Amino acid sequence: MAAKENLRPGGRSARVQASVHMAVRKLLQSLDRADVTIPLIAAEAGVTPSTIYRRWGDLQELLADVAVERLRPDMVPIDTGSARGDLEVWAEQYAEEMSSGIGRDMMRDVLAAQDSTNAYRCCGFTRDQIEAISDRATARGERFPAIDAVMDRVVAPIIYRILFGDAPSNERVRDLVSDAMAEQAATPQPSPASALKSA
Amino acid sequence: MAAKENLRPGGRSARVQASVHMAVRKLLQSLDRADVTIPLIAAEAGVTPSTIYRRWGDLQELLADVAVERLRPDMVPIDTGSARGDLEVWAEQYAEEMSSGIGRDMMRDVLAAQDSTNAYRCCGFTRDQIEAISDRATARGERFPAIDAVMDRVVAPIIYRILFGDAPSNERVRDLVSDAMAEQAATPQPSPASALKSA
DNA sequence: CCCATAAACGCAAATTATTTGCTTTTAGGC
DNA sequence: GCCTAAAAGCAAATAATTTGCGTTTATGGG
Numbered sequence: 001m002a003a004k005e006n007l008r009p010g011g012r013s014a015r016v017q018a019s020v021h022m023a024v025r026k027l028l029q030s031l032d033r034a035d036v037t038i039p040l041i042a043a044e045a046g047v048t049p050s051t052i053y054r055r056w057g058d059l060q061e062l063l064a065d066v067a068v069e070r071l072r073p074d075m076v077p078i079d080t081g082s083a084r085g086d087l088e089v090w091a092e093q094y095a096e097e098m099s100s101g102i103g104r105d106m107m108r109d110v111l112a113a114q115d116s117t118n119a120y121r122c123c124g125f126t127r128d129q130i131e132a133i134s135d136r137a138t139a140r141g142e143r144f145p146a147i148d149a150v151m152d153r154v155v156a157p158i159i160y161r162i163l164f165g166d167a168p169s170n171e172r173v174r175d176l177v178s179d180a181m182a183e184q185a186a187t188p189q190p191s192p193a194s195a196l197k198s199a
Numbered sequence: 200m201a202a203k204e205n206l207r208p209g210g211r212s213a214r215v216q217a218s219v220h221m222a223v224r225k226l227l228q229s230l231d232r233a234d235v236t237i238p239l240i241a242a243e244a245g246v247t248p249s250t251i252y253r254r255w256g257d258l259q260e261l262l263a264d265v266a267v268e269r270l271r272p273d274m275v276p277i278d279t280g281s282a283r284g285d286l287e288v289w290a291e292q293y294a295e296e297m298s299s300g301i302g303r304d305m306m307r308d309v310l311a312a313q314d315s316t317n318a319y320r321c322c323g324f325t326r327d328q329i330e331a332i333s334d335r336a337t338a339r340g341e342r343f344p345a346i347d348a349v350m351d352r353v354v355a356p357i358i359y360r361i362l363f364g365d366a367p368s369n370e371r372v373r374d375l376v377s378d379a380m381a382e383q384a385a386t387p388q389p390s391p392a393s394a395l396k397s398a
Numbered sequence: 399c400c401c402a403t404a405a406a407c408g409c410a411a412a413t414t415a416t417t418t419g420c421t422t423t424t425a426g427g428c
Numbered sequence: 429g430c431c432t433a434a435a436a437g438c439a440a441a442t443a444a445t446t447t448g449c450g451t452t453t454a455t456g457g458g
Binding site: 407 | 429430431432433434435436437438439440441442443444445446447448449450451452453454455456457458
């Protein structure tokens with residue numbers, strides 16, 4: 001039930017997909033998560049419930065599908081002039097978005113789905129953002145840690161804390177960035193792009 | 200729907216809880232996750248469905264409740280003679296357990312529930328384990344990084360990778376431990392126990 | 399030890415969600 | 429423009445969830 005691949009791209013099928021996604025987003029704004037049901041979504045989207053059941057399987061898959069769209073970054077990381085500044089600003093904003101009620105819910109939706117493809121894609125978005133910062137750094141002639149190191153030392157702690165405990169403060173996020181950047185300074189490995197692409 | 204607090208501890212209530220938990224565990228062994236329903240669990244447990252609905256609310260909360268029990272560590276971290284060895288062995292075992300199908304499912308269940316208390320408790324279990332290793336280290340006169348540092352640099356990357364990508368290899372887990380221990384060596388902060396308790 | 403009280407459970411009816419067989423619409427290839 | 433099959437609609441059948449009400453049974457106070 002990928003609902004993304006092997007799907008007729010044109011006409012009605014795409015219209016239904018858009019309509020259902022929009023309905024989900026609209027309903028999630030006004031209603032409590034537990035009150036959003038497939039029949040409700042279907043009514044809002046002007047579609048019969050069985051269409052949704054057949055295409056997405058169940059509510060969780062649909063919510064995951066919608067969530068992963070919303071988690072896709074809509075802009076390139078802000079250019080502050082330095083790699084450290086770029087990463088710091090990006091990480092703070094990322095932490096804030098993800099720890100907000102909406103961000104938390106979307107992560108929950110993505111992780112709750114049986115199909116783990118969405119989670120994987122989600123991780124790829126983040127990696128791409130960091131890669132953009134990294135590329136800019138090397139273009140400037142700055143050193144930058146390996147992408148994986150940033151994922152491990154900045155992204156992972158932020159997300160772990162949001163999921164399992166309390167959202168990290170801006171100060172802590174800055175500390176994480178500091179540690180990651182320091183690590184790079186000690187280790188002479190300015191290799192720019194050896195990472196795996198995604199999505 | 201905590202199903203844990205304000206619950207009559209004695210007699211029938213406890214019996215029902217135990218029976219339902221056992222039924223869930225049994226059914227999860229033989230059936231696919233998607234085929235486990237509340238009526239099924241109720242039948243297996245010898246209880247009416249409405250009892251489960253009233254006590255846990257929905258399937259996800261029940262699954263989370265069962266999962267968190269199973270995620271509770273059943274033993275103290277192995278004593279290898281050194282803090283580094285302790286952490287290394289513990290981390291490898293932890294990563295392996297969590298990346299197994301069962302571990303992954305349990306984490307999913309815990310995170311998918313509306314009630315985030317379970318996730319928080321889950322994190323507390325892990326923290327307690329690391330604290331035990333830390334305490335043993337200071338008792339031996341060894342230095343050891345702050346608990347939070349280990350959570351950020353070892354636990355968080357392991358879990359992040361399991362949830363959003365691929366399970367980390369043993370080698371990578373060892374590297375994470377190395378980094379965490381090295382950090383401690385550079386920073387003179389042997390403060391033993393300043394962490395927050397849980398559960 | 400027994401009684402009063404309220405929590406938890408069982409039962410069954412009512413509601414709501416999900417599945418499914420079949421028909422109709424329609425995108426994509428010839 | 430016509431086939432073909434994927435996707436959608438419709439409605440009946442099935443299954444899950446909610447709810448009102450009566451019964452059982454912990455728990456606390458006499």
